[in-house]
Amino acid sequence: MSQGPELIITEKDNAARRIADILSGDSATADREQGVNVYKWGGKRCIGLSGHVVAVDFPQEYSDWRDVEPVELIDAPIEKNPTKQNIVTTLKKLARRARRVIIATDYDREGELIGKEAYELVRRVNESTPIDRVRFSSITEESVTTAFENPDDLDFNLAAAGEARQVIDLVWGAALTRYLSLSAGQLGSDFISVGRVQGPTLKLIVDREREIEAFDPEDYWELFVDLTQADKPIEVSTDDTAAEFEAQYFYHADDGTEAERITEESTAKTVFETLESASIAHVDSVKRRTRTDEPPAPFNTTQFISAAGSIGYAAQRAMDIAEDLYTAGYITYPRTDNTVYPDELDPRELIEALTNGSRFGSDARDVLDQETLSPTTGDEETTDHPPIHPTDELPKPSELDDDKWEVYELIVRHFLATVSNPATWEHLRIVAIVDDTYSIKSNGRRLLNPGYHAVYPYSNATESLIPDIEDGETLRLIDSRIEAKQTQPPRRYGQSRLIETMESMGIGTKSSRHNVIQKLYNRGYIESDPPRPTQLARAVVEAAEEFAELIVSEEMTAQLETDMQAIAEGEETLESVTSASRSILTDVFKKLMNTDAEIGDHLQRSMKADKTIGPCPQCEGDLITRKSQAGSHFIGCDSYPDCEYTLPLPSTGKPHILETVCDVHNLQQIKMLAGKRSFVHGCPLCEAEAADEQADRVIGTCPECNAHADGELAIKRLRSGSRLVGCTRYPDCEYSLPLPRQGEIDVTDNICDEHALPALQILEADENTTKDKTTKESDDIWELGCPICNYREYQSDQTDSSTLESVHGIGAKTAEKLKDAGVDTVSALKSAEANTLADRVDGVSVDRLRKWQSTAD
DNA sequence: GCAAGGTC
Known part of the structure; x- marks a missing residue:
């Protein structure tokens, strides 16, 4: 037996550091080996992996898409290769002389598999050292110490369940992705992917779009009246009642349910005439109830994304910020399904720490004043991580930018809400009768006790006040309205709703769902927000529905979960489950191979439709958005090389085709997507023509070539829509300075001492320009100054902030x-x-x- | 270059 150190392996560096601190009593020191932290104390070493450090893949000889028939991938061998070489190397080096190894990866199925991967790496260099497994639900002193006092063995069955998933996902995903891509002739970076999770997610979006298109709106009418109490003078109002209030007409449908919508116009008009001519209504019933409104359950990843979505953060952005807050130590691990705080969490202690917060300290103190402090619980309790909550380390306001603060504050306030009292409402429902025939109703609600709403402004706590009316009272009708409406199609899924739906369908995981949506964007399957499917997406879903239904069905995951459960319990094996799955895929391919050209043609036509903006002005072909070999976007004719017609596009962003059509050229307008710097380019032909018509405005001499030639600097407008100050000898001299895309450029009489150029200003620049707000003098005029000085300033701004940020x-x-x-x-x-x-x-x-x-x- | 799942 070796005398070397004991080696502890965790799933991530963060966990390694915290466990080292707990076990060493804060005496552990960190050494860096090949960019990997190794924590050291006494005779112990602790290293964090980075999730999976090996990945399943096919052998090298299967990597050329043209040489290998996709169907061959079904029974191809699968190997595991290191993906984080530095971690693997460091781990092996430490394992070689380890006296004992303890695997402390996350306490869930994927954690067991990651642990087994570590186990195999250790065994490659050390055949005999004992390898234990410890499991704990939260990284607290008590849980960790207890776990290390009671080591267990790795659960190889559970790990095998995870491996079955890896194999099935790879085989199905790779074989079908290659098949679809090859059939459509897509060999480049624009391949056509499908998979067990992205498939059903895409189908959700496509199905919803189908419902919207098939929707046939129906007309209906609704009637409203404004009322006051007849025995009180108008405009008397106390604090919590309004003098005037609204009621809505309703009736009882044939099935006895209450209905407000009238589907016959003539009926609606008849009722309306009565309401309009009536001057009073008699109160028929008054119902008062007190309702409690429970605070929200603790945040899991999905509910956090959803709440962040409601204050304007896209799913990926919210998770990026959460990741930053987590690594900085301000919140707990952001990827969790758990909605029950662990016993180790002492809410009082944490709230006390939060009383030091500048923005929510007083709210935290108010929560502490409550008689009881019992957190809400959700219905999912897992063993890997706690629900997302703030830690007792508070950031100083200057440490976070505005977005991070906003998200951090959301997490803090959500935590405070979960330990706050419920709110109580008084609901008041009044029914009155008009002309002894027609019923009208009014519902009011009044907040009796704000409870958690006091600390959680993101929830809806709007009161709707109606007067304190009594049974039998007479009401005065002041006004009546008839509103003609139409039934609405179902709404598109927003990102949050999509993630919630995926969760309820059981597809994807807490860590992967938001990435899947991002993937659908990157693959050209969806665009805009809320996401809308492209033609290509419809074609992929249609093809799958016909020939490989399982890959767009949630059933595939459901079946896999059942199989994994069986493997984990020892009833099935990795081998039996994967071979059954391979045989189903073999049948799918038999069907696919009979239909070759059809699918490919359909996919190709759809892809072209997504890119087409309208007819080519020079031939019978269509203009489409294209990408040059250098990677820049432009408009070209689909008859190329027969037709070489092109139009340039701006260099920033990715083109997105709008529905608006230019009535001069019959071309769809183009928007350039570049995050917050997105802008509408318009009709590319109009832009090009406008540039052709606009003459260059000379403002001075060219500093680059004036000494040996006679270049002059001029304000130019390019056919791509961008503007610049450039040399008149272009292309012989390429000197240029950037100008903002929008706003009228004004040349002033102010000449720069250093560069002998006039100061420029931008008039009527709108909000969407790329200007830096701090240099803006007033709402209408942006003093750009000398174009050379301006460019210099712009460049130094860029390097100052971006290098440090990107590098460190x-x-x-x-x-x-x-x-x-x-x-x-x-x-x-x-x-x-x-x-x-x-x-x-x-x-x-x-x-x-x-x-x-x-x-x- | 394919999937989905970890993590940075």
């Missing part, structure tokens, strides 16, 4: 703070003196400095 993950604000404190950022990052540095810079935690320092080498 330091935000622009923090970089500035470091500079203000007299710390040279680069050398600070290389220095090991985190504590001393943190003292000098207010608001930068030692943890974060350590993190940055680890990126500096």
Whole structure:
């Protein structure tokens, strides 16, 4: 038996650090080996993986799509290859002389598989060392110590269940993806993918679009009246009653249910005439009830994404921010299904810590004043991670940018809400009769006790007040309205709703659902937000429905879950389950192979339809959006190379075809998508023609070539729609300076001393231009100044914030703070003196400095 | 270059 150290392996670095701290009593130190943290204390080492560090794949000889028939992938061998070489190498090096190995990956199925992957890597270099497995539900002192005192064995059956999923997903996904791509002649980066999770998700979106298109609206009418109490003078109002209130006409349908919609126009008019001519109504019933309104359950990933969505964050963006908040130590792990706080969480202690928060401290204190503090519970309790909640480490306001603050505050307030009292409402329902015939009703609600709403402004707590009316009272009719409406088609899924639906269907995981949606965007299957399916998406779903129904059905996951359960319980094996699945896929391919050309043609036509903007002005062909070999987008004719007609597009963003058609050229307008810098380009032919017509405006001499030639600088408009200050000798001289895309350019009499160029200003620039708001003088005029000085300033702004941010993950604000404190950022990052540095810079935690320092080498 | 699942 070797005398080497004991090696602890966790699923991620963050967990490794916290476990090392707990087991060592904070005495562990971190060494960096090949960019991997190894925590060390006594005779122990602790290393964090990065999820799966190996991946299943086909052998090299199967990698050429043209040489291998997709059907051959079904029975091809599968191998596991390292994907994080540095971690694998470091792990093996440590394992070689380890006296004992303890696997401490997450306590869930995927964690068991990741643990088994580590197990196999260890065994490759060390055949005999004992390997144990520990399981704990939260990384707290008590749970971790108890787990390490009671080591167990790896559950190989559970890991095999995970492996079955890997194999089935790879085989089905790769074989069908290659088949569809090849049949449509798509060999480049625009391949056509399908998979067990993306398939049904895409079908959800396509099915909804089909419902919307098939929807046949029906007319209906609704009637409303405005009322006051007859025995009170008009306009008397106390604090919680309104003098005037609204009621709606209703009747009882044949089945006895209450209905408001009238489907016959003549009936609606008859009722309306009566309401209009009536002057009073008699109160028939008054019902009062008190309702409690329970605070929300703790946040799991889906509910967090949904709440963030309601304050304007797309799913991916919300998760990116949550990831940042988690690595900075401000919130717990953001990928969780759990909606029950663990016993180890002491709400009182955490709320007390939150009382120090600048934006929510007083709300936290109010919650502490409650008589009881019992958190709500959701209906899912898992063993891997707690629900998302803030930690007791609070960020200083300057440490987070506005978006991060907003999301952080949402998480804090949601936590406070889950430990707050319920709200109570008084509901008041009044029914009155008009002309002894027609019923009208009014529903009011009044907040008796705001409860959790006091700390959670994201929930709806709108009151709708109606007067305190009594049974038998007479009401005065002031006004009546008839509203003609139409039934509406079902709404498209928003990203949050899509993720919620995926969860309820059991497809995808807490960590993967938002990525799947992103993938559908990247594959050209959906566009805009809320997502709409492209023609290609419809064609893929149609093809799958006909020949490979399982790959767009949630049944595939349901069956797989059943099979995995059986493997985990030892009733089935990895081998039996995967071979049954392979045989089903073989049958699918038998059907597919009989239909070759059909599917490919359909996919091709749909792909072309997604790119077409209208007729080519020079031939019978269609203009489509295309991409040059260099990667830039342009408009070209689909008859190329017979027709070489092209139009340029702006260089920023990806083109998106709008439904609006230019009535001069019959071409659809184009929007360039570039996140927050997206803008509408319009009809590309109109843009090109406008540029052709506009003469260059000379403003000075060219600094690059004027010494040896006679180049002049001019304001130019390009056919792509962009504008610049450039040399008149272009293309012989390529000197140019950028100008904003929109707003009228005004040349002033102010000449720059250094460059002898006039200052420019932009008039009537609208909100969508790319200008930097801080340089804006007023709402209407943007003083650009000398174009050379302006460009120089713009460039230095770019490098200041972006290099530090991209290289070291330091935000622009923090970089500035470091500079203000007299710390040279680069050398600070290389220095090991985190504590001393943190003292000098207010608001930068030692943890974060350590993190940055680890990126500096 | 394919999937889905981890994580950064």
